[in-house]
Amino acid sequence: MTDFTMLGLQPRLLKQLQEQGLDTPTPIQARAIPEVMQGKDVMGLAQTGTGKTLAFGLPLLHAALSEGSKPSPKTTRALILAPTRELVNQIADGLFPFIKGTHLKLNRVVGGTSINNQIKRLDRGTDILVATPGRLIDLIDRKAVSLGETTFLVLDEADQMLDMGFIHALRQLVPMLAKERQTMLFSATMNKQMNEIAQSYLNNPIRIEVSPPGKAADKVDQEVHFVPAGEKLDLLKKMLAGHRGDLALVFARTKHGAERMSKQLQKAGFEAGSIHGNKSQNQRERTLKMARDGKLEVLVATDVAARGIDIPLVRHVYNYELPNVPENYVHRIGRTARAGREGKAVAFCAPTELGEFRDIEKVMKISIPIATTASWANDAPAAKPKPQGRGGRGRGRGGNGGGGSKSFGGKQGAPKNGSGRPNRSRRRSGGGGNHASA
Missing domain, CATH: 3.40.50.300 (P-loop containing nucleotide triphosphate hydrolases)
Structure with a gap:
């Protein structure tokens, strides 16, 4: 048709x-x-x-x-x-x-x-x-x-x-x-x-x-930086400073981590906000509206936002911490390059996250281009399978x-x-x- x-x-x-x-x-x-x-x-x-x-x-x-x-x-x-x-x-x-x-x-x-x-x-x-x-x-x-x-x-x-x-x-x-x-x-x-x-x-x-399944949007330009966990924040600030005016979406693994990072970026001079499970519905909607209206430079989120956000202006997605479930990486980077636009997805991988990174490449059936290498980058095998359907x-x-x-x-x-x-x-x-x- x-x-x-x-x-x-x-x-x-x-x-x-x-x-x-x-x-x-x-x-x-x-x-x-x-x-x-x-x-x-x-x-x-x-x-x-x-x-x-x-x-x-x-x-x-x-x-x-x-x-x-x-x-x-x-x-x-x-x-x-x-x-x-x-x-x-x-x-x-x-x-x-x-x-x-x-x-x-x-x-x-x-x-x-x-x-x-x-x-x-x-x-x-x-x-x-x-x-x-x-x-x-x-x-x-x-x-x-x-x-x-x-x-x-x-x-x-x-x-x-x-x-x-x-x-x-x-x-x-x-x-x-x-x-x-x-x-x-x-x-x-x-x-x-x-x-x-x-x-x-x-x-x-x-x-x-x-x-x-597992295929990222065609127009998403991906790269990975192998970097120790303690150096991630400085690298993130440096990269964000390189595209002031463009909206970036940064993914953290936990609610507390997302809130802490948002405040750290605000302290560093960025217009940043956060959405996660500890935010009320009204707070989340206000923050999303600010992002859509161009009043934020950085939106920090947990995976609660990986699929429900549709902000066409997102040009950069940062996987500050890699997801436990490799398929979630696909959904995270799918927040950019929406409606035919181009976008960039950057992953930060610490030594303890090598297993998760190998799983992501396996699911996507690609090798993500390396922007920053490290001697330990090939030391770890793929992570053990993570249980699905976590309840509670x-x-x-x-x-x-x-x-x-x-x-x-x-x-x-x-x-x-x-x-x-x-x-x-x-x-x-x-x-x-x-x-x-x-």
Whole structure:
């Protein structure tokens, strides 16, 4: 498909696409939208920044506009699950322009904001709900929303959802959805556990892969500096000083480390801010707005920001500390070179991080160019495999964290076994806040 008009979308959606200057679908959109509109389950593998939101959002909106009745109170017809607040907001903001002037209601629910306000908004019924798993479960426990009439499910950034420990939340949500439903799963990587999730929740899915798993954006210029941990900060300051005026995103491994680095950079004369799990939702949104408005030179973040941030102005990404999970490196550097722009990704590797660095190169199937070498750079083997799906009460439920043919779904759901989980023999789909509605 070379034009949105060839996809069979409703004229209202085509008009909005035209107003946004969008006429040609991206590869993931061109391949996924027709399959979803035929009622098929879809498993999409694509790197960040490839247009995944509209790949599932446009057919979902098309189906929602075709509905002749309003949703029942305290229900939602379509559910989009995402692992972080930032990603939920990004998805909702991307869909909201398409529902202006329509009868559709779109809600977003995430942790860190008033749950009472969310309860009031959900009471009137929702066409499309975008949520983090933790806050959604809290609302279900309070009987503020029911998923019994939800016939469309989207799992966005599903691999990160598992890495953040949301697998238990997904297993709890799956049996609550309507038995007849359609499911889309999007992920930038596909490991063994992701395949098991797809087999459990999707029914004969169409697999769409538009870029190899682990492949970084083509226009990202990468390099690595082998440098002792104690020398990283001075090197970072020196490199930041070399491109004053350009926005840089710096990744730290811990919340405390990110906050400390932000203050150190401020002391050194840089306009710096930070976002991490210890920041409130309002604080994070204010900092992101400052970055988008050009009021920051440096944004320091933990991996909570690796996938939910969409700031086109990011020109430089620094992996100040390498991630424990090698796939996260791909998502981090995907924050630059957005929408066809160019960007640079710089990695700092200390002796204790050599294993992580080798794993990153293995996942990406490349050798990252060396900018600063060291005698110890080839001394260590690859790191031992890191356990996936780290759980825990705080991360699994904390909340920090469609389409179909002419109706929302039309497919057989999975029968439940004694534990309430779907049987593997029948593979079906399964399943926190500001508000936006038309």
